[in-house]
Amino acid sequence: MTDITDIPNDRLGAIDGAAAINTRRFSVVLDDTATVQxxxxxxxxxxxPSGVEVAHYGIVTEQTGVIEGAELPSDTRHIALTQTMPGQTSRCAEISVLRTDPELWVAPNPGATVAQARGADREKALFLDQMDGGRLAIGFDQEQQPIYGDFSFMNGVQGGHVSISGISGVAAKTSYALFLLYMILETPQGRALLGPAATQTRALVFNVKGEDLMHLDRAHKNLNDERRAQWAALDVPDPQPFGSVDFFAPPQPGGEQGEQLVSSAQSRPSATIYGWTPERFIREGLLRFCLTDSDDRSTQVGFVEQVVRAELARHAYPLDSEPGAVVICDEPHSTSRTFERIVGSRPPAKSAGAGHVVRDFYDLLDVLDVRLDPDGPHNWSGNTQQGTVMAFLRRIMALAPRLGHLIRMGVQPVEMNKAVTVVDIHGLHDSAQRFVVGALVSGVFEEKQATGREPLRFVMLDELNKYAPRDGHGPLRELFVDIAERGRSLGVLLIGCQQAAGRVAEPVVRQPALKICGRLDATEASEYKFLTAELRERATRFLPGTMVCSQPRIPVPVPLRFPFPPYATNTGDAAMTAAEQAQGVAAFEAL
Structure with missing residues (x-):
């Protein structure tokens, strides 16, 4: 009989020979002294028999226990407490096989010793020796040991895109997406993996909930030593807020032309007020993102939009002495009817007297009202039936109070000059949110088609089901499908979040190399086929901060956690700056 002192510290037990064993799963009978999570x-x-040594690496997926010899519930007391009946407690752990080294399809031997995988064994279990594209920490396990992802599946070399799913407010989807961006853009490890293009790599982040992401450059006031230790486990000993961030907010709705613009971001009044001048709106063809509903695009209304978009570009001239404004003239500056050819060159500027001056969205509506008149001299309806033309006009005019304030003079373009560009859309109407997302993401995608794969462009967006729904059509949905299928080869990588993957266009949730799940709704859990049965059930009980990651390099999804953020994620989290503290002291002393 083996003395208990002779058992190695990392030994857990032996493979259960009384249960079925295969190349995918086996059960371990735990030693009395073993503890496993x-x-x-x-x-x-x-x-x-050939003399080859084979190692099976696995992950614990479940634990069970039984008192052998107990047939009735009352037998438990007699065996375990009073010891008046013979019996023995047996504890087992269920194991899913991650890897066999060398790669031989053989089942482990019944009775073989099972030990904790530490050091080199842990690295083999997680395929770290095969991550030739470099490895980046994407979280840590129960013992705060780092879990790594193969960076070649994040930067588009072998794969790209990240899909994060889970219940709103519980799954911490946005928090995890920001953590990934932080590891890529702000840590020495991430910048080293990005290589020479690191300084030019950019991330476009849409703020969709409150003003939560408008303070990423400020320290989190609750970052204590225990939480810093979580970052130290990921080899980030001194976590700081995002160091290179620009913030953009839309203007407040209303107001006459010429009045001073006011930012809608109340907690970040210094944010740049973004929007589109009439000239940019017309030359970039952004009218297509005004009508994004499926019923608009699947009817002749969509055809009218295409005709009007081209005609606006043909007849629009820059307004002399007012950059951004245009003059709609009777005489077109191009004979082409193809939008891309029309905007291939910039026409000469003209004076205000040359035609109808457009300085904001309402001026544009006036132009369309005249130009779509079937009895007018310049009909832009494309010989479409009058009822369809009126339907188009009704839809466009209904957008005036929803997104009209975004198209006007005096606003600034969203330019990605820093590592992270945060664009606030949370207070906008749904139609305006779709417009902003479509206009900005299409701009990033079109720019990358002309510049090559590097430097990379990351796009982080929550509520993806709103912009790329499973059913329907439209330019916005088609844009995200195109990014999912071609984006990685162009260096445009999507970090998309959604409550339910089943509501998002299938390519957008199928293509991502990294699939992350937080807390799942029990009615939706069955949709996540890449999870094991045990993980699908567990995911309905995850606490905030616990995720499960599926990546191509590791055949079985691995649960993980991620550290507390060093950056503020809402107004109340931000630590006071020295200037704010001094201002508060001065105000107190003035009382």
Whole structure:
């Protein structure tokens, strides 16, 4: 009989020979002194008849226990407490096989010793030796040991895109997406993996909930030593807020032309007020993102939009002495009817007397009202039936109070001059949100088609089901499908979040190399086929901060956690700056 002191410290037990064993799963009978948690990594070795030593690496997926000899509930007391009946407690752990090294399709031997996978064994279990594209920490396990992802599946070399799913407010989708961006853009490890293009890599982040993301450059006031230790486990000993961030907010709705613009971001009044001048709106063809509903695009209304978009570009001339404004003239500056050819060159500027001056969205509506008149001299309807033309006009005019304030003079373009560009859209109407997302993301995508894969462009967007729904059509949905299918080769990588992957266009949730799940709704869990049955059930009980990651390099999804953010994620989290503290002291002393 083996003395208990002779058992190695990392030994857990032996493979259960009374249960079925295969190349995918096996059960371990735990030693009396062994303690094991879910998600721990284990290793079992055996020598084949040929003399080859094979190691099976696995992850603990479940634990069970039974008192052998107990047939009735009352037998438990007699065996375990009073010891008046014979019996023995048996504890087992269920193991899913992650890897066999060398790669031989053989099942482990019954009775073989199973131990905790530590050091080199842990690295083998997580395929770290095969991450030739470099590895980046994407979280840590129960023991705060880092979990890594293969960077070649994040930067588009072998794969790209990240899909994050989970219940709103509980799954911490946005928090995890920001953590990934932080690891890529702000840590020495991430910048080293980006290589020479690191300084030019950019991320476009849409703020869709409150003003939560408008303070990423400020320290989190609740970052204590224990939480710093979480970052230290990921080799980030001194976590700081995002160091290179620009913030953009839309103007407040209303106001006459010429009045001073006011930012809608109340907690970030210094944010740049963004929008589109009439000239940019017309030359970039952004009218297509005004009508994004499926019923608009699947009817002749969509055809009218295409005709009007081209005609606006043909008849629009820059307004002399007022950059951004245009003059709609009777005589077109191009004979082409193809939008791309029309905007291929910039026409000469003209004076205000040459035609109808457009300085904002309402001026544009006046132009369309005249130009779409079937009895007028310049009909832009494309010989479409009058009822369809009126339907188009009704839709466009209904957008005036929803997004009209975004198209006007005096606003600034969203330019990605810093590592992270945060664009606030949370207070906008749904139609305006779709317009902003479509206009900015299409701009990024079109720019990358002309510049090559590097430097990379990341796009982070929550509520993806709103912009790329599973059913329907439209330019916005088609844009995200195109990015999902071609984006990685162009260096445009989507970090998309959604409550339910089943509501998002299938390519957008199928193509991402990294699939992340937080807390899932029980009615939706069955949709996530890449999860094991045990993880699908567990995911309905995850606490905030716990995620499960599926990546191509590791065949079984691995649960993980991620550290507390060093940057503020809402107004109340931001630590006071020295200037704010001094201002508060001065105000107190003035009382």
């Amino acid at each position: 879910l998600d721990e990594l284990v290793v079992s070795r055996q020598t084949l």
